[in-house]
Amino acid sequence: MLFVRTFKNGVHPSDQKKATMKKPIRIILPEKGSEVVYPMQQHLGAPAKPVVASGDRVLLGQRIAEMGGRVSSPIHASVSGVVSAIEPRLTPTGLVSQSVIIENDGLMLEDKSLATREDWRSLSREEIIDIVRDAGVVGLGGAGFPTHIKMSPPDYTKIDCFIVNAAECEPYLTSDYRVLIEETDRLLEGVEVMLGVFPNAEAVIAIETNKMEAVNRLSALVKRNPRVDVVPLYTKYPQGAEKQLINAVTGRVVPKGGLPADVGVVVNNADTVIAVHRSVVRGRPLMRRIVTVSGGAVMNKGNYKVRIGMPISGLIEATGGFREEPAKVLCGGPMMGFAMYDLDAPIIKTSSAIVALTEREARLPEQSGCIRCGKCVEHCPMGLMPLELNKFAIAADYGKFEEYDGSSCIECGCCTYICPAKRHLAQSIKTAKRLARSR
Ligand code: SF4
Numbered sequence: 001m002l003f004v005r006t007f008k009n010g011v012h013p014s015d016q017k018k019a020t021m022k023k024p025i026r027i028i029l030p031e032k033g034s035e036v037v038y039p040m041q042q043h044l045g046a047p048a049k050p051v052v053a054s055g056d057r058v059l060l061g062q063r064i065a066e067m068g069g070r071v072s073s074p075i076h077a078s079v080s081g082v083v084s085a086i087e088p089r090l091t092p093t094g095l096v097s098q099s100v101i102i103e104n105d106g107l108m109l110e111d112k113s114l115a116t117r118e119d120w121r122s123l124s125r126e127e128i129i130d131i132v133r134d135a136g137v138v139g140l141g142g143a144g145f146p147t148h149i150k151m152s153p154p155d156y157t158k159i160d161c162f163i164v165n166a167a168e169c170e171p172y173l174t175s176d177y178r179v180l181i182e183e184t185d186r187l188l189e190g191v192e193v194m195l196g197v198f199p200n201a202e203a204v205i206a207i208e209t210n211k212m213e214a215v216n217r218l219s220a221l222v223k224r225n226p227r228v229d230v231v232p233l234y235t236k237y238p239q240g241a242e243k244q245l246i247n248a249v250t251g252r253v254v255p256k257g258g259l260p261a262d263v264g265v266v267v268n269n270a271d272t273v274i275a276v277h278r279s280v281v282r283g284r285p286l287m288r289r290i291v292t293v294s295g296g297a298v299m300n301k302g303n304y305k306v307r308i309g310m311p312i313s314g315l316i317e318a319t320g321g322f323r324e325e326p327a328k329v330l331c332g333g334p335m336m337g338f339a340m341y342d343l344d345a346p347i348i349k350t351s352s353a354i355v356a357l358t359e360r361e362a363r364l365p366e367q368s369g370c371i372r373c374g375k376c377v378e379h380c381p382m383g384l385m386p387l388e389l390n391k392f393a394i395a396a397d398y399g400k401f402e403e404y405d406g407s408s409c410i411e412c413g414c415c416t417y418i419c420p421a422k423r424h425l426a427q428s429i430k431t432a433k434r435l436a437r438s439r
């Protein structure tokens with residue numbers, strides 16, 4: 001019998017995954033002659049610094065930007081071609097970032113440094129971390145935290161649990177699910193790499209029960225491996241949030257302001273584990289990611305393997321375009337994603353999905369006054385009081401906002417989702433967090 005786990009509170013939005021779950025990953029390449037754009041800020045931490053100049057010829061896999069600080073990540077060309085400009089460009093998040101622009105020659109000529117490592121099992125822990133750092137691997141599930149930093153906690157011998165985050169609780173997203181189904185061997189080898197970095201850890205692949213095919217498939221494969229387990233989780237949002245996932249899997253609570261390593265845990269999402277595998281075993285830097293393209297306005301919903309830097313408009317076009325003019329296009333899912341202003345922005349390392357919503361799907365009900373039903377408090381996974389935080393945010397009372405622990409909000413959107421008065425709670429709290437911090 002399966003022992004299914006979960007965390008406290010949270011919500012159950014319709015998962016909207018049916019349309020793309022069964023769609024195998026399809027490779028999409030940027031068109032010959034098109035611009036491929038690499039913003040220097042596509043990860044958490046300091047922006048990368050360009051190491052190429054306008055007019056340079058670059059090869060696929062060549063490093064085009066180096067780390068801009070200790071917490072940063074290098075960037076590599078995902079096509080071959082010529083650097084046509086280095087200038088500020090819009091990112092999908094709405095920020096403007098200095099960017100390297102490559103005119104794609106369509107030849108995909110590889111840098112000669114890309115080579116498979118037959119002897120990867122003999123690499124030391126330090127060598128593995130250096131390879132992952134130099135390959136520009138960052139968390140592909142959301143925030144883009146550099147993976148080599150996660151691999152280097154103050155005392156790695158205290159890490160006893162490595163979690164592969166395959167919860168994928170955000171509605172519409174199915175890219176990690178397809179990775180579990182289609183790239184299983186590479187995922188398990190990636191887990192082996194991570195267990196080499198954390199010699200005292202056991203690995204847990206955490207999957208929600210709306211993906212039972214993946215639970216069953218992986219459970220059968222790891223049956224004889226005493227260091228790897230598959231843990232099914234109740235389908236609930238935001239199970240994929242790091243603190244909630246750790247609590248669901250281990251019962252441990254990451255202290256306020258603390259890190260997973262403080263409770264002996266390191267978490268990577270499934271596609272990130274594949275990126276670790278590709279860098280260490282196949283000798284390839286991070287140049288592509290899987291993107292779910294979905295929503296009622298899209299002609300061909302599916303999961304696509306896309307070169308980082310490809311314009312979102314080019315991706316949509318290559319998948320067959322829009323069925324109808326979208327009312328809203330989200331980068332990410334509807335709970336934590338953000339609306340985009342310009343579809344010429346590129347796919348970056350953290351772009352997990354493009355969701356194009358029709359007028360009907362995007363319509364937001366009018367908000368009304370709070371009826372003090374307490375539902376937002378009951379469902380907040382961080383145990384906060386969203387109705388009070390919303391009040392302080394509106395009044396710009398950042399002292400009270402901090403007193404009520406507003407900075408611990410993980411911006412999951414559960415409060416907005418559950419509120420019967422349709423109050424824009426999460427949005428106001430998110431803005432207040434930024435303003436409180438900047439003060
Ligand atoms: S859920 Fe909405 S209506 Fe209910 S207490 Fe919270 S803010 Fe007020």
Ligand code: SF4
Binds near residue numbers: 381383408413416429
């Ligand atoms: S207050 Fe923050 S953490 Fe709590 S439900 Fe709202 S968005 Fe999520």
